Amino acid sequence: MSLEELCGLKAFLKTTNWSNSMRQISEHDFQEITSNFNNPYRLMAPVPGTPDLTNASLKIDHGTTALGFVYQGGIVLCADSRSSSGINVTTQTMDKIVPVSSQIVGTLAGGSADCTYWYRVLARESRLHELRYKRPMSVDAAAKMICHVSEMHRGTGLNMGMLLAGYSPKGPSLVYVDSDGVNISGKRFSVGSGASNALGILDPMYRFDLTDEEAFDLALQSLCQATLCDASTGGMVVLHHVGPAAHRIVRKVDCMELHKKYSLDARNFS
Amino acid sequence: METLLGIKGPDFVMLAADTTHARSIIVMKEDQNKIHKASDNLLISTTGESGDTEQFTEFISKNIALYKMRNGYDLSPRAAAHFTRKNLADYLRSRTPYQGLHVCRWVCFRIHQRYDETDGAELAFIDYLANAKSLNHAGHGYGAMFCSSIYDRYWHPNITQDEAYDIFKKCIVEIQKRLVVNLKNFNVSVVDKNGVRNLEPISAQSLTDYNASS
Amino acid sequence: MSDRYDRAVTIYSPDGHLLQVEYAQEAVRRGSTAVGLRTNDCIVVGVEKRSSNPLFDERSMRKISMLDNHVVMTFAGLTADARVLISRAQAEAQSYRLNFERPVTVEYITRFIAQMKQNYTQSNGRRPFGLSCLMGGFDGDGKPHLYQTEPSGIYYEWTGSSTGRAGTTAREYMEKHAGDTVDSMDEQTAVKHVVRTLMSGTEMSEPQLDVAVLRFNQPLRMVECQALDDHMRAIRGEIEAEVKTRLVPNKL
Numbered sequence: 135m136s137l138e139e140l141c142g143l144k145a146f147l148k149t150t151n152w153s154n155s156m157r158q159i160s161e162h163d164f165q166e167i168t169s170n171f172n173n174p175y176r177l178m179a180p181v182p183g184t185p186d187l188t189n190a191s192l193k194i195d196h197g198t199t200a201l202g203f204v205y206q207g208g209i210v211l212c213a214d215s216r217s218s219s220g221i222n223v224t225t226q227t228m229d230k231i232v233p234v235s236s237q238i239v240g241t242l243a244g245g246s247a248d249c250t251y252w253y254r255v256l257a258r259e260s261r262l263h264e265l266r267y268k269r270p271m272s273v274d275a276a277a278k279m280i281c282h283v284s285e286m287h288r289g290t291g292l293n294m295g296m297l298l299a300g301y302s303p304k305g306p307s308l309v310y311v312d313s314d315g316v317n318i319s320g321k322r323f324s325v326g327s328g329a330s331n332a333l334g335i336l337d338p339m340y341r342f343d344l345t346d347e348e349a350f351d352l353a354l355q356s357l358c359q360a361t362l363c364d365a366s367t368g369g370m371v372v373l374h375h376v377g378p379a380a381h382r383i384v385r386k387v388d389c390m391e392l393h394k395k396y397s398l399d400a401r402n403f404s
Numbered sequence: 405m406e407t408l409l410g411i412k413g414p415d416f417v418m419l420a421a422d423t424t425h426a427r428s429i430i431v432m433k434e435d436q437n438k439i440h441k442a443s444d445n446l447l448i449s450t451t452g453e454s455g456d457t458e459q460f461t462e463f464i465s466k467n468i469a470l471y472k473m474r475n476g477y478d479l480s481p482r483a484a485a486h487f488t489r490k491n492l493a494d495y496l497r498s499r500t501p502y503q504g505l506h507v508c509r510w511v512c513f514r515i516h517q518r519y520d521e522t523d524g525a526e527l528a529f530i531d532y533l534a535n536a537k538s539l540n541h542a543g544h545g546y547g548a549m550f551c552s553s554i555y556d557r558y559w560h561p562n563i564t565q566d567e568a569y570d571i572f573k574k575c576i577v578e579i580q581k582r583l584v585v586n587l588k589n590f591n592v593s594v595v596d597k598n599g600v601r602n603l604e605p606i607s608a609q610s611l612t613d614y615n616a617s618s
Numbered sequence: 619m620s621d622r623y624d625r626a627v628t629i630y631s632p633d634g635h636l637l638q639v640e641y642a643q644e645a646v647r648r649g650s651t652a653v654g655l656r657t658n659d660c661i662v663v664g665v666e667k668r669s670s671n672p673l674f675d676e677r678s679m680r681k682i683s684m685l686d687n688h689v690v691m692t693f694a695g696l697t698a699d700a701r702v703l704i705s706r707a708q709a710e711a712q713s714y715r716l717n718f719e720r721p722v723t724v725e726y727i728t729r730f731i732a733q734m735k736q737n738y739t740q741s742n743g744r745r746p747f748g749l750s751c752l753m754g755g756f757d758g759d760g761k762p763h764l765y766q767t768e769p770s771g772i773y774y775e776w777t778g779s780s781t782g783r784a785g786t787t788a789r790e791y792m793e794k795h796a797g798d799t800v801d802s803m804d805e806q807t808a809v810k811h812v813v814r815t816l817m818s819g820t821e822m823s824e825p826q827l828d829v830a831v832l833r834f835n836q837p838l839r840m841v842e843c844q845a846l847d848d849h850m851r852a853i854r855g856e857i858e859a860e861v862k863t864r865l866v867p868n869k870l
Binding site: 267272274275278279282 | 716717718719720723726
Binding site: 469 | 687
């Protein structure tokens, strides 16, 4: 009965005899018990003052590598597609780079349920922002929203790490936000369990004035290294480019292909 | 790990803060400014658990801005420090997950300062247990442990801005020599009767030149 | 018959009016005159300050206030209502900065105020704000905007507008005079134009008015009493001259 729980009906059903209750439910009651539908921020929000930590230690599937950097031609985001739960690989085809709006793209790491859900909320809010304020939501504002969500759900085991990338008239921006409420903007980030591996390649080879092809190559190479060294990173490697006008998927490569290409390069097998 | 330093002079206050932002073992950012300008003559530098400090600092500075907008004049330095302390104390004693679980353990060491025409310079030291104290020199974080002796040796009531900057250099040389963590770059800001100014950051490079000359 | 339809704010009269809202507009029409002007690089707002008592300290009457560093507001109507509205708008401006990391646009804060006013016309146990507000300010790109809101929750954008007791007279004056040159006015001319507009509606012997100028990225500047006095004297001279020239052809 997950839907009941999601929309808040479950608590109500526990205390009410359903057959009688339909007659007694007023419009107001109905709105109250389904309020999660209208206001996603209420979802699972802790009751003020008495945080429920019984589930806080639940094992959440995580383990991924995502990286992003700003260079002269825009922003590159790159992520793998493996989703794992404990020691099991759940899927090899998960989209971890998600478009939020026509301006913003993000990567997800951490609990994939949390991430997917809040990305959908973010997408909704950014569209509403466009309609309300007649201009696209900035990356900063999107990041701030996730920060507020993190703060609201402190201590409930929310687990996310996001890279948000986008363009504004002022130029490219890349922001890292996570469920601790951290919100930092920068030129070069990597998140997830394979982050340290990816950074080992990315840091020494990164320059701002990379050409498009060099930048794509660097991102793939860094991620390839992460798939080699990190057990929970793998599957398809997706490469996204965010330009001033639009964002697009540049490449989707099986990491096996990358292994063949780059390990030959690196170790001179031939 | 993060370190904040502050020195009060007769007509100015100078702050220094390292620029490293780390998540677990990874340095995420090397140019994070931790000295925030809250109004024309008020600086707040904060350190602690990164999400909370940022959230809290912004909350405080937006409220100080609101106060000015509503009343037409700034919050006095002591009032600003008190406002900050009160908020911290309230969070400390509340059971909201935000501060109850995280902040009261290790978050929000802060130095808080401003120059005011009537009150003169004020350097308020506020820690995570919501102690607030007006001090002549102060520091937060592991790095500050090496600095108290340097402050004691070189600080005097009529200290000039150049001398204060020099004390920071001495402190940072010591931090980089003795602290196990690498804090390579420090931002320095000063507030005096002309408002807020950012001074030349003190980095490993600038210290090499400094050591060579002395 | 209106006494049956003005008991609650949420009840229409048979001819489709909300009488409480119209009473609020009446409160505005009795309020002191406020004028706003937008040139292509500054905002000038002026408001009449009536005080009949010589013991009254005029500085305690503030009718021009800032909503944020870049938005100024003045109003006609109930001053006590205005205080509540201003306070809410100021908080919203800061909260917008917190959420979106950029200052509010003039249109946004106007819409916020208009929305709040509208809310008070559609729920029980409330009374509409007896206020008409003029909001002037700059967007992030440095473009000035001037907006006006009414008690009903309507809002408009203007190059120049006025409201309050002599609002209609003043607006007519503005339409007739320098309507098309407002954009290119310099600050001095704009201030003088605002002063003259205010004078067109009310008899004033001494400067019973507040005028303020807002420029992009600069703090609000209240025009000094002496300068206002000079403007008024010059304007009186002009009026006399105009009257004379108008009279001369008549005599001929």
